[in-house]
Amino acid sequence: MRKYSVFAIAREAMRGHKGWEQQWTSPEPRKDYEVLIIGAGGHGLATAYYLAKEHGITDIAVLEKGWLGGGNTGRNTTIIRSNYLYDESAGIYNHALNLWDGLSQDLNYNVMYSPRGVMMLAHNVHDVQVLKRHVHANRLNGVPNDWLTPEEAKEFCPPLNISKQARYPIVGAALQRKGGTARHDAVAWGYARAASARGVHIIQNCEVTAIRRSSNGHVIGVDTNRGPIGAKKIGVVAAGHTSVLMEMAGVRMPLESYPLQALVSEPVKPCFPCVVMSNTVHAYISQSDKGELVIGAGTDQYISYSQTGGLHIINHTLDAICEMFPMFARMKMLRSWGGIVDVTPDRSPILAKTPVPGLYVNCGWGTGGFKATPGSGNVFAHTIANDNPHPINAPFTLERFRTGRLIDEAAAAAVAH
Amino acid sequence: MLLIHCPYCEEARPELEFRNGGEAHIARSTSIADESDEAFEAFFFIRTNPKGLVYERWRHIHGCGRFFNAVRDSVTDKFLHVYKAGEAKVEPSALMANLPEHGAYANVPAAELNAKTPARKRATKDGEA
Ligand SMILES: Cc1cc2nc3c(=O)[nH]c(=O)nc-3n(C[C@H](O)[C@H](O)[C@H](O)COP(=O)(O)OP(=O)(O)OC[C@H]3O[C@@H](n4cnc5c(N)ncnc54)[C@H](O)[C@@H]3O)c2cc1C
Ligand SMILES: [Zn+2]
Numbered sequence: 106m107r108k109y110s111v112f113a114i115a116r117e118a119m120r121g122h123k124g125w126e127q128q129w130t131s132p133e134p135r136k137d138y139e140v141l142i143i144g145a146g147g148h149g150l151a152t153a154y155y156l157a158k159e160h161g162i163t164d165i166a167v168l169e170k171g172w173l174g175g176g177n178t179g180r181n182t183t184i185i186r187s188n189y190l191y192d193e194s195a196g197i198y199n200h201a202l203n204l205w206d207g208l209s210q211d212l213n214y215n216v217m218y219s220p221r222g223v224m225m226l227a228h229n230v231h232d233v234q235v236l237k238r239h240v241h242a243n244r245l246n247g248v249p250n251d252w253l254t255p256e257e258a259k260e261f262c263p264p265l266n267i268s269k270q271a272r273y274p275i276v277g278a279a280l281q282r283k284g285g286t287a288r289h290d291a292v293a294w295g296y297a298r299a300a301s302a303r304g305v306h307i308i309q310n311c312e313v314t315a316i317r318r319s320s321n322g323h324v325i326g327v328d329t330n331r332g333p334i335g336a337k338k339i340g341v342v343a344a345g346h347t348s349v350l351m352e353m354a355g356v357r358m359p360l361e362s363y364p365l366q367a368l369v370s371e372p373v374k375p376c377f378p379c380v381v382m383s384n385t386v387h388a389y390i391s392q393s394d395k396g397e398l399v400i401g402a403g404t405d406q407y408i409s410y411s412q413t414g415g416l417h418i419i420n421h422t423l424d425a426i427c428e429m430f431p432m433f434a435r436m437k438m439l440r441s442w443g444g445i446v447d448v449t450p451d452r453s454p455i456l457a458k459t460p461v462p463g464l465y466v467n468c469g470w471g472t473g474g475f476k477a478t479p480g481s482g483n484v485f486a487h488t489i490a491n492d493n494p495h496p497i498n499a500p501f502t503l504e505r506f507r508t509g510r511l512i513d514e515a516a517a518a519a520v521a522h
Numbered sequence: 523m524l525l526i527h528c529p530y531c532e533e534a535r536p537e538l539e540f541r542n543g544g545e546a547h548i549a550r551s552t553s554i555a556d557e558s559d560e561a562f563e564a565f566f567f568i569r570t571n572p573k574g575l576v577y578e579r580w581r582h583i584h585g586c587g588r589f590f591n592a593v594r595d596s597v598t599d600k601f602l603h604v605y606k607a608g609e610a611k612v613e614p615s616a617l618m619a620n621l622p623e624h625g626a627y628a629n630v631p632a633a634e635l636n637a638k639t640p641a642r643k644r645a646t647k648d649g650e651a
């Protein structure tokens with residue numbers, strides 16, 4: 106792999122940009138691998154990268170039914186934060202946040218991580234209590250999070266409407282300054298390029314249709330539309346399709362898959378400095394470096410694999426956006442789309458061994474796993490390499506729904522993502 | 523937005539009048555305290571979450587207020603069947619056999635669907651569907 110640098114740009118500028126290499130190779134699948142990762146989203150690619158980098162395992166293939174990064178990784182609104190309530194969540198999301206810090210250098214790929222601040226709005230007494238509880242819990246876990254008055258919130262984000270006449274007036278806000286955004290495609294491409302450089306095979310247009318097991322139950326490989334592929338260990342990292350894949354190995358999951366939508370506006374000059382979220386009126390918004398407003402809507406109420414959601418869901422979010430930011434009322438929306446998110450009952454992910462020997466699962470990130478991509482891949486690689494979880498993901502088991510040791514972010518905050 | 527046929531009101535109404543009630547035909551134990559942890563987990567947390575036919579509950583909350591069941595294809599979001607609470611579940615094979623226009627929907631290339639005559643009218647000729 107040729108390193109990207111300012112010298113490389115200068116060299117290529119002289120040569121008419123004819124010397125840039127392909128970012129990753131597309132080899133024919135081998136018959137056998139030590140590890141198969143199913144799903145080339147950010148989490149799957151990061152898992153392969155850290156397996157190669159930190160555990161010396163390079164005999165890996167990442168199998169992807171469509172194109173790399175074409176799942177939720179390429180469809181999300183890229184909000185990064187770690188201000189969750191529980192200690193376990195603080196552990197894993199903050200691990201990710203720390204990795205975001207040096208990720209562009211580590212991958213030699215600009216993932217455009219921009220810690221511009223994530224501000225969560227309170228509109229009523231309940232919101233104030235919930236968000237303040239989060240602020241305190243975060244501080245106890247060493248995660249800085251500040252409480253702001255409406256005036257301070259407006260100073261941080263001038264487009265905000267803090268009028269007391271608003272239908273849902275803003276009465277305060279919690280601000281995680283280290284939160285922000287990153288470029289989703291670059292995260293997938295950067296991990297793919299760095300993993301490929303270490304010898305990982307990335308195989309696109311390769312759909313897994315069955316998981317094969319030996320007579321003692323251990324996994325031995327998969328069937329795909331490009332033929333059977335053998336493996337000693339298999340990691341399922343398939344987001345909305347996890348139930349479908351785990352069913353192939355006879356494991357029923359505590360998951361439901363829902364459409365979640367996002368939309369972007371026409372591009373405009375920089376006018377929105379941070380990320381703002383409101384769980385109460387359900388809207389979240391930031392501005393991409395291309396100038397588009399990036400807006401996240403809610404999930405539909407029914408399970409679906411259609412990758413499209415109802416128009417009324419988007420409308421509802423735009424109502425909220427227009428009320429909080431009246432200056433956007435006449436913006437035109439350019440595109441909207443949906444992804445299929447895998448939701449657990451406690452809204453916390455599962456990164457764990459499964460009842461099937463040699464089979465591991467990383468799922469349940471639901472509406473909010475982009476922020477965790479580096480941390481999730483990092484500890485999941487540890488789990489696969491050692492057949493044992495890393496202390497950070499040890500609480501995120503599949504068995505917690507039997508033992509009752511939930512990590513109940515859902516009840517804690519009713520947060521969207 | 524889905525259009526949902528309520529089997530009690532006997533008419534199709536917009537999704538906004540309804541609340542989804544999750545997977546159907548999950549029986550609650552009559553003595554929940556005596557359940558094993560495994561059985562409770564299966565009842566309370568584990569879900570089929572199929573890519574294909576979903577058996578689900580709906581409640582016509584802003585209409586007649588009643589619960590009923592439906593079968594929907596989770597890939598096309600098309601409803602195949604609605605039935606009142608307490609009525610028996612119709613097996614997938616029986617449902618598919620009775621619904622020819624669903625067959626016309628699945629795996630037909632987009633260009634075919636855009637043909638001048640709608641698929642349903644074309645269906646009678648030389649077995650084309
Ligand atoms: C609209 C939207 C907005 C979001 N906003 C945010 C946000 O602001 N912040 C945040 O942190 N998170 C957000 N999320 C959630 C986030 O996108 C996901 O949690 C995260 O990207 C999941 O990454 P992944 O790599 O696990 O899954 P994916 O990127 O979905 O990758 C899974 C891959 O598995 C592949 N696959 C499935 N079945 C098979 C098979 N049988 N064989 C081979 N491959 C298969 C799929 O094609 C897919 O590419 C959002 C999600 C959506 C949809
Ligand atoms: Zn009714």
